[in-house]
Amino acid sequence: MRVLNSWLHIPADSDFSLYNLPYGIFHTGDGKPRAGIAVGDHIVDLAAAAETGLFGKRRFFKKIFEQSTLNDFIALGKPVTGRIRRKVQAWLIQDSAPENAERLLANRLDAHMLMPVRVGNYTDFYSSIEHATNVGKMFRPDNPLLPNWRWIPVGYHGRASSVVVSGTPIRRPWGQIMPPGQDVPVYAATKQLDFELEMAFVIGKDSALGEPIGAAQADEYIFGLVLFNDWSARDIQRWEYVPLGPFLGKNFGSSISPWIVPLEALRPFRVKGPRQHPAPLSYLQTRGARNYDIALEVAIAAAEKSPQTIVCRSNTKYLYWSFAQQLAHHTVNGCNVCVGDLMASGTISGPEAGTYGSMLELSWGGKEPVRMADGGTRTFLEDGDIVTMRAAAEKNGIRVGFGDVSGMIVAGSAGK
Numbered sequence: 362m363r364v365l366n367s368w369l370h371i372p373a374d375s376d377f378s379l380y381n382l383p384y385g386i387f388h389t390g391d392g393k394p395r396a397g398i399a400v401g402d403h404i405v406d407l408a409a410a411a412e413t414g415l416f417g418k419r420r421f422f423k424k425i426f427e428q429s430t431l432n433d434f435i436a437l438g439k440p441v442t443g444r445i446r447r448k449v450q451a452w453l454i455q456d457s458a459p460e461n462a463e464r465l466l467a468n469r470l471d472a473h474m475l476m477p478v479r480v481g482n483y484t485d486f487y488s489s490i491e492h493a494t495n496v497g498k499m500f501r502p503d504n505p506l507l508p509n510w511r512w513i514p515v516g517y518h519g520r521a522s523s524v525v526v527s528g529t530p531i532r533r534p535w536g537q538i539m540p541p542g543q544d545v546p547v548y549a550a551t552k553q554l555d556f557e558l559e560m561a562f563v564i565g566k567d568s569a570l571g572e573p574i575g576a577a578q579a580d581e582y583i584f585g586l587v588l589f590n591d592w593s594a595r596d597i598q599r600w601e602y603v604p605l606g607p608f609l610g611k612n613f614g615s616s617i618s619p620w621i622v623p624l625e626a627l628r629p630f631r632v633k634g635p636r637q638h639p640a641p642l643s644y645l646q647t648r649g650a651r652n653y654d655i656a657l658e659v660a661i662a663a664a665e666k667s668p669q670t671i672v673c674r675s676n677t678k679y680l681y682w683s684f685a686q687q688l689a690h691h692t693v694n695g696c697n698v699c700v701g702d703l704m705a706s707g708t709i710s711g712p713e714a715g716t717y718g719s720m721l722e723l724s725w726g727g728k729e730p731v732r733m734a735d736g737g738t739r740t741f742l743e744d745g746d747i748v749t750m751r752a753a754a755e756k757n758g759i760r761v762g763f764g765d766v767s768g769m770i771v772a773g774s775a776g777k
């Protein structure tokens with residue numbers, strides 16, 4: 362890859378290098394949302410850039426970039442969105458600062474980030490074999506992996522309305538819980554509040570109802586990736602999930618990172634996934650490197666100023682089922698997808714202790730407390746805990762990161 366340099370100072374360890382250029386929606390305190398591209402500690406204000414004529418069709422693009430979500434921009438299609446991104450990159454790599462530099466740049470560290478897309482539909486997969494095996498071991502020691510798992514990228518339909526942007530507090534949910542050894546459930550706040558370390562992809566193109574998307578075409582339909590924390594209440598989930606699957610233990614909140622990293626920025630980090638055995642059915646077969654080598658980590662702090670403890674280091678490359686396979690499976694029956702739909706990978710756990718992507722696994726069902734930097738311990742999350750996830754790919758000195766997704770647990774309230 363060609364080495365890029367900018368007149369703009371970009372910290373060497375920044376997630377938002379010239380090779381990344383992810384999209385988000387921000388405002389700078391004036392409450393006026395607009396689209397931007399993150400670079401170093403700055404944001405290129407796309408609405409301001411459109412106004413100067415950087416992309417041609419001044420009024421058209423200004424209107425597109427002054428919206429409160431990226432949906433209409435994404436819907437223009439990859440030839441257009443890719444051209445805009447290349448224009449911004451070319452503007453950044455000129456020999457000297459252009460005259461309009463100040464007008465087009467906002468300070469990223471002061472900006473308020475908003476939901477980047479209007480999520481119409483949210484689907485949650487279960488694509489990490491390590492995670493599925495760990496959870497299975499706790500519930501079914503003799504038979505951890507269910508018979509369908511190696512044939513189907515297992516998933517379910519989640520709830521789009523409660524997907525929130527990083528920084529949004531998460532209220533501890535109340536619900537029905539069956540205490541161990543009892544036969545009457547209680548109504549209480551969850552005692553097993555958990556995070557799930559996931560990546561999610563954003564759909565960039567509508568498909569037609571009745572027409573499956575082949576695994577080989579999947580990339581045409583995937584606009585980019587975000588980091589995803591799929592909060593879970595394990596005790597509520599355990600009681601409710603039979604026979605229809607997850608419901609109130611999952612739909613009270615899921616947090617996404619505010620910057621959508623476009624798929625083209627992740628191309629250099631493609632790697633082969635784990636060997637799949639048995640060979641998947643024909644519609645799930647893919648060629649070449651379909652996974653991504655993206656390092657992931659989860660940190661917990663007991664309060665705003667408390668030290669962070671990194672409780673997990675994992676990697677997107679561990680996913681057994683690739684994003685392409687997830688999308689092919691999702692649409693194999695003719696189910697259509699829409700711009701802005703979000704599809705999450707499922708918890709991404711690695712093969713050994715310290716790489717597990719949930720407290721359920723890290724504390725092994727609450728039996729092995731995790732040590733915290735402040736001297737405390739955790740089995741599940743407590744009120745005041747701040748969970749921060751980070752993700753970045755790095756190769757040959759090129760870094761493409763996601764920033765972070767964080768959320769603080771606050772006390773919930775009982776229903777009336």
Ligand code: CA
Nearest residue numbers: 485557591707
């Ligand atoms: Ca999940």
